[in-house]
Amino acid sequence: MAGPVVAGKSDHWGSRFGFIMAAVGSSVGLGNMWRFPYIAGEMGGSAFILVYLGCILLFGLPVLMAEYALGRYGQRSSIASIRKIVTEEKKPIAWVGMGWLGAIASLLLFSFYIVISAWVFDFIPQAFMGDFSGFDAAASGANFDDTTGNKLEIFAYMAGFLALNVIIVARGVHGGIEKAAEILMPAFFIMLLGMVAFAVFTGDAAATVQFLLTPDFSKMGFETFMAAVGQAFFSLSVGSCVMFTYGAYLTRDTNIPKNAGLVASADTFVALIAGFAIFPIVFAFGLNPAEGPGLFFVTMPVAFGQLPGVVGGVFFTLALFAAFTSSISLLETGVSWLEDQKSIGRLKGAIGLGVIMLVLGAGYIWAPEFIDHASFLSGDVMLPLGGVLIGIFAGWVVPKRILASELGEGVHLEIVLVLLRFVVPVAISVILVMGLINKFG
Numbered sequence: 001m002a003g004p005v006v007a008g009k010s011d012h013w014g015s016r017f018g019f020i021m022a023a024v025g026s027s028v029g030l031g032n033m034w035r036f037p038y039i040a041g042e043m044g045g046s047a048f049i050l051v052y053l054g055c056i057l058l059f060g061l062p063v064l065m066a067e068y069a070l071g072r073y074g075q076r077s078s079i080a081s082i083r084k085i086v087t088e089e090k091k092p093i094a095w096v097g098m099g100w101l102g103a104i105a106s107l108l109l110f111s112f113y114i115v116i117s118a119w120v121f122d123f124i125p126q127a128f129m130g131d132f133s134g135f136d137a138a139a140s141g142a143n144f145d146d147t148t149g150n151k152l153e154i155f156a157y158m159a160g161f162l163a164l165n166v167i168i169v170a171r172g173v174h175g176g177i178e179k180a181a182e183i184l185m186p187a188f189f190i191m192l193l194g195m196v197a198f199a200v201f202t203g204d205a206a207a208t209v210q211f212l213l214t215p216d217f218s219k220m221g222f223e224t225f226m227a228a229v230g231q232a233f234f235s236l237s238v239g240s241c242v243m244f245t246y247g248a249y250l251t252r253d254t255n256i257p258k259n260a261g262l263v264a265s266a267d268t269f270v271a272l273i274a275g276f277a278i279f280p281i282v283f284a285f286g287l288n289p290a291e292g293p294g295l296f297f298v299t300m301p302v303a304f305g306q307l308p309g310v311v312g313g314v315f316f317t318l319a320l321f322a323a324f325t326s327s328i329s330l331l332e333t334g335v336s337w338l339e340d341q342k343s344i345g346r347l348k349g350a351i352g353l354g355v356i357m358l359v360l361g362a363g364y365i366w367a368p369e370f371i372d373h374a375s376f377l378s379g380d381v382m383l384p385l386g387g388v389l390i391g392i393f394a395g396w397v398v399p400k401r402i403l404a405s406e407l408g409e410g411v412h413l414e415i416v417l418v419l420l421r422f423v424v425p426v427a428i429s430v431i432l433v434m435g436l437i438n439k440f441g
Contacts, residue, residue, distance in 0.1 A: 011173040012249045018178035019254065020262060021185040022329075023246055027267035028188070029326025030116060031235040033319045034296045035379075036271045037278050039227050041289040044219030045211040049272070051224055055232035056268055059428060062419040063238045063387045065260045066394035069406035071247020072256070077337035078102050078241030081248060082393075091397050098389045102241025103333055105382040107353070109240065110330035111360040112371045114165075117323040118158035118361075119297060120316055122147050127312030132305035137287075140301045141294070151365050158361050162354055164324065169331050170350040173249045177328055184321050191318045192270065195277040198311065203280025211289060212275050226435025229387075229428055230380035235267055239386035240378075242329045245336045257412055277315070281307075331357075384432050391424030 013019035040048050074081020079099035086095050126132065126147075135143065148154060168176045200208075233239040250256070281303045282289050291299045296319075304312030331353060338349030364371050394403065395417055407413050 012251055013254075014174045014178055016254065016259075018174070018182055019246075019250065020259065020266075021181035022173075022178050022325075023243070023259070023263045024266045025181040025185050025188075025325030026237045026242060026246065026329035027235060027263055027326070028185075028270045029235075029322045030113065030120075030319065031231065031326070032267070032271040032274050033322050034116065035234065036231060037275055038291065038295040039231055040212070040275060041279075041291060041295055043224050043227060044216045045289070046213050047215040047217050047220050048224055048228060049212060050215055051220070051228040052231055052271075053268065055225075055228045056236070056264055058419060059229060059387060059424050060232040060236045060238055061260060061264050062416045062424060063233075063390050064236055064243055064264060065256060065407060065416055066390055066403070066420060067238055067241065067243040068247035068250065068256045068260055069403055070394060070398065071244040072250040072252075072254075073402055073406055075248050077248065077340050078244035078333065079337050080340045081244065085398060085402070089397075089399060095393055095397060098386065098393060099241055099244075101382065101389065102239065102244065102386050103337060105240040105378050105386060106242055106330045106333040107357070108374055108378040108382070109234075110327060111357055112364050112374045113323065113327050113330065114158050114162050114357060114361045115154070115364045115368075115371065117161050117320065117327060118154045118365075119148060120319045120323060121157040121161055122150075122154060123297070123301070123316045124313060124320065127301075127304055127316050128309050130309040132301040132309075132312060135302045135305035137298065137302060140298045140305075143301065144294070144297045147297075148365075148368060154365050155362060158365065159358060161324070161327075162358055162361065165327050165331050166350045166354040168328055169335050170347045172346060173332075177332060180328065181325055184325055188318060188321045188325070191314055191321070192273065192277065195311075195315055195318060196273055199277050199280040202284070202307075204283035205276075205280050207283035208276060208279040211279060211283070212272070222431065222434040222438045225431045226380060226384075226439075229384050229431050233383035233387055234379045235271060236264060237326070237329055239383035239390065240330070240333065241386070242333050245333045246329065248336070256407055257416075380435070381432070384428050388425050388428050388432070391420045391428075395420030395422075395424075 013022070070085065071078065071081055074084050076084060079096060082099040083096050085091070086093055132140070168180050170176065237243055278295070278300065279289055282299060285303045285306060287299050287302060289295070300315070301312065304315070331350070334353050335346060335349040338344045338352070339346045364374070400417065403417070404413055407416065
C-alpha cells in the first residue's frame with residue numbers, strides 16, 4: 001500500500017494496482033476500440049502500425065514520463081503545477097499557457113467523446129435484441145443515420161453517460177476514479193480477450209494476420225506519420241496534460257519509469273489486440289477494413305447481424321467500458337484545476353463542467369459534422385503540439401535536477417532527456433507541419 005501524499009493534493013492513489021488500472025483506463029478508450037482500427041484500415045494496416053509503434057516508443061513514452069514526473073513534483077493540476085515550477089525557477093510565466101492548451105484540448109476531446117459514447121450506448125440494446133439481423137451495408141448505414149438522427153434519444157444517452165462521469169469524478173481520486181477503474185478495467189480485459197478468442201476462432205484470422213503484420217510501405221506518407229503521432233498521443237492521453245494531472249496524485253514510492261512503461265505497453269497491447277477482435281469478423285464476411293469511421297458503427301453491425309446478438313452486445317459494452325474510463329480522466333483535468341481554486345470545490349467543479357459539456361455535446365448532436373473538425377483539431381493538432389511544448393519545457397526549461405528527483409538518475413534519464421530535447425520537438429514539428437500542408441495543400 002502506497003503512503004500518503006504529503007503536499008499539494010490531499011487525495012491520492014490508494015494502491016499501485018489502483019493507479020495502474022486508472023492510468024491504463026485513461027489510455028485505453030475509444031482511441032483503441034474505435035479510432036485505431038479504422039485509421040489502421042485507412043492507412044494500409046501494418047505499415048501504419050509500425051509507424052505507430054515507433055511514435056509510442058520515441059514520442060509517447062518520454063512525454064508520458066515527463067507528464068507524470070512534473071505532475072508529481074507540482075502536486076497540483078497541470079496549470080497550477082506549471083505555474084509553481086516557472087515561479088520557483090524564475091522561468092517565463094508564458095509557459096503556463098501550455099497547461100491551458102492541455103486543459104482546453106482535454107475538454108474539447110471530452111465534448112465530442114461523450115456524443116460518440118452515446119452512440120455506443122444506443123447500439124448496446126440494439127445488438128442484444130438482434131436489431132442488426134439481416135443487415136447489408138445499406139441497411140446498416142441507414143440504421144446508423146436513424147440512430148444518430150434520433151437526437152433526443154442520443155441526448156438522453158449522452159446525459160446519462162455524462163452524469164455517471166460527474167458522479168465518479170466528484171467522489172474524488174481514491175473514492176471515485178480509482179474504485180471505478182478497479183472494477184471496470186478487469187471486466188474490460190476479460191470481455192476483450194473473450195471477444196478476441198471468438199473472432200479468431202470463428203473469423204478469418206489468416207487474413208487479419210496478413211493485414212496487420214505485413215507492411216505495405218507504398219501507402220505511407222506524411223499523413224500516415226501525422227495520423228500515427230495523433231493516435232499515439234490520443235491513445236496514451238498525453239499532450240493534453242491528463243497524465244500531468246494523474247501524476248499529481250502519485251506517491252513518492254511510485255517508480256515512474258517502470259509504471260509509465262507498463263501503461264504504454266498495456267495501451268499498445270489493447271490497440272493491437274482490438275484489431276484481432278474486429279478484423280477477423282470483417283474479413284470473414286468480406287467487408288472493407290478501410291471503411292473509415294464507419295467501420296465501427298456501420299461495417300461491424302453487418303457482421304454482427306449474422307452472429308448471435310450477444311456477440312455484438314458484448315462488443316459494444318466493451319467499447320462503452322473503454323469510453324467511460326477514458327472520459328473520466330478528460331473531465332478530471334478540468335475539475336482538478338477548479339479544485340485548486342479555493343472558492344470552487346470538487347463537487348461544484350464537476351457539476352459546473354458537466355453542465356458546460358452537456359451544452360457543447362448537444363451542439364454536436366444537432367450539428368454532427370463538427371465532430372470531425374473537433375477530432376482533427378484536438379487529436380491531430382493540439383495533442384501533438386502539446387507534446388512538442390512538453391518536450392521543450394521538460395527538456396530545456398525545467399532544471400535536470402527536477403526530472404532526476406522524479407525519474408531517478410541513470411542511463412534511462414539521459415535517454416529520456418535526449419528524446420525530449422531533440423527527437424520529440426523536432427520530429428513532431430516536422431510531421432505536424434508537413435501533415436497539415438499535405439492535408440490542406
